Amino acid sequence: MKKKKILVISQYFYPEQFRINDICETWVQKGYEVTVLTGIPNYPQGDFFNGYGYTKNRRQMHQGIDIIRIPIIPRKRSSIMLGLNYISYVISGKLWSLFNKKEFDYVFIYEVSPITQAIPAVSIAKRLKIPCYIYVMDLWPENFQIITGINNTFVIGMINKIVDYIYKNCTKIFTASKSFKKNIEERGIDSNKIYFWPQYAEDFYQPAQEKSPKIKQDGKINLTFAGNIGEAQGLDILPAIAEKVKSEKMNVRFNIIGNGRYKTTLIAEIQGKKVDDMFRFIDPVPPEEVPSILNASEFSLITLKKDEILSMTIPAKLQSSMASGAAIFLIADGEAQEIVKESGAGYYNHPDDINGIMADLRKITKKNNDHINQMKQNARKFYEKNFDKKYLLNKMDEFLTK
Structure with missing residues (x-):
């Protein structure tokens, strides 16, 4: 049987750490021929990774995946540069599509921000007369407004037209949350082509046997955040919480692992x-280290800024943490709260509820290890039932082969 050829459009790809890396690797293992059109890696720190640039590593084979890196402007650490980064991918992608000679059976868009990366994807699908699928994990223009603070009516109106054009010209739309599905339906998009397809965690996210030495074992209760340190994560609440924790002499420490545009400000x-003594900042680690880090921590700390759109999001680290068998300390609204509540995997509070957060921190300082271990078991069981990788990718196979 002839291999099906998938062109994946993703502004971010290996060595940048996104779940699309694992999806593509699994597709190769299943017998698909996968080509990825991506940018020069620069996320999240804003500069090109060592060994990559306009003249370095523009074409790579990784785990059987053909990676094509089109020139983009690095995002740096300003809104202007971020905007240029987004625009440059669209321009380079459109130019690539004009000169591309390869044939494909499908186009698959991995849509974390920006949604504009889907513009060249739609063009390619139209020219080749093939199905175009999009996996939506960020809603636009709402996410754009959160990131930039721009609410100009003309600008938002233009983005809305782009978003409608993309959705209408995609064969199928997959969403990472049920709320996203509802939001897209309310834009007038045919509900019959929209499907809820939650994120899974890579295979290495398993309950670890060992405890990472990067988390101090000195009797303090460790709440560990691992991931991008951006404004959308809502970490700005932590200094105020830490001030109260310190005044009450609570035996708690916050570990912050990663990089991002908000780190210096935080x-x-x-x-x-x-x-300062309530926090430990740790440099980014390979994702494979996260399970042992969470095993050395009492709780995985997951936070999101208070915002209507972010409340529709299920942050990827929730699946990763639950797959790792970690108890959850969630500071976020919406679907993420519902998951923690239903699973019995930990504590959850609204992002502006400092009193509620403090009440739960007091509780965890009084709970014994058996109580926390039960939450960890609940997390893993819920993950296996709802976010199993094999089941979800088999479901995607059905869409690809129909």
Whole structure:
């Protein structure tokens, strides 16, 4: 049987850490021929990774995946550069589509921000007369407004037209949350082509046997955040919480692992409140290390800024944490709260409810290990029932082969 050829459009790809890496690797293992059109890696720190650039590693084979890197402007650390980064991918992608000679059976768009990356994908699908699928994990223009703070009517109106054009010209739309599905339906998009397809966690996210030495074992209760440190994560609440925790002499520590545009500001706010001793900042680690880090922590700390659109999001680290058998300390609204509540995997609070957060922190300082271990078991059981990788990818196979 002839291999089906999938062109994946994703502005981010290996060595940047996104779940599309694993999806593509699994597709190769299943017998698909996978080509990825991506940018030069620069997320999240904003500069090109070592060994990559306009003249370096523009074409790669990785785990059987043909990676084509089109030139883009690095995102750096300003909104202007981020905008240029987004635009440059669209321009380069459109140019590539004009000169591409390869044939494909499907186009698959991995849509974390920006949705504009789907523009060249739609063009390619139209020219080759093939199905175009999009996996939506960020809603636009709402996510654009959160990231940039821009609410200009003309700008938002233009983005809305782009979004409608993309959705209408995609054969199928997959969403990472049920709320996203409802939001897209309310735009007037045919509900029959929209499907809820939640994220899974890669195979290495398993309950670890060992405890990472990067998390101190000194009797303190460790709440560990691992991931991108951006404004959308809502970590700005932590200095105020830490101030109260310190005043009550609670035996709690916050570990922050990763990089991002908000990290410098967060450190300054922590220093301003003189709560440095309540925090440990750890450089980014390979995702494969996360399970042992979470095993060395009492709770996986997952936070999102208070926002109507973010409340529709199920952050990917929730699946990763539950797959790793971690108890959850969630500071977020919406679907993520419903999952933690239904699973019995931990504590959950609204992002602006400092009193509720403090009440739960007091509880965890009084609970014994058996209580926390039960939450960890609940997390893993819920993951296996609802977010199993094999089941979800088999479901995607059905869409690809119909």
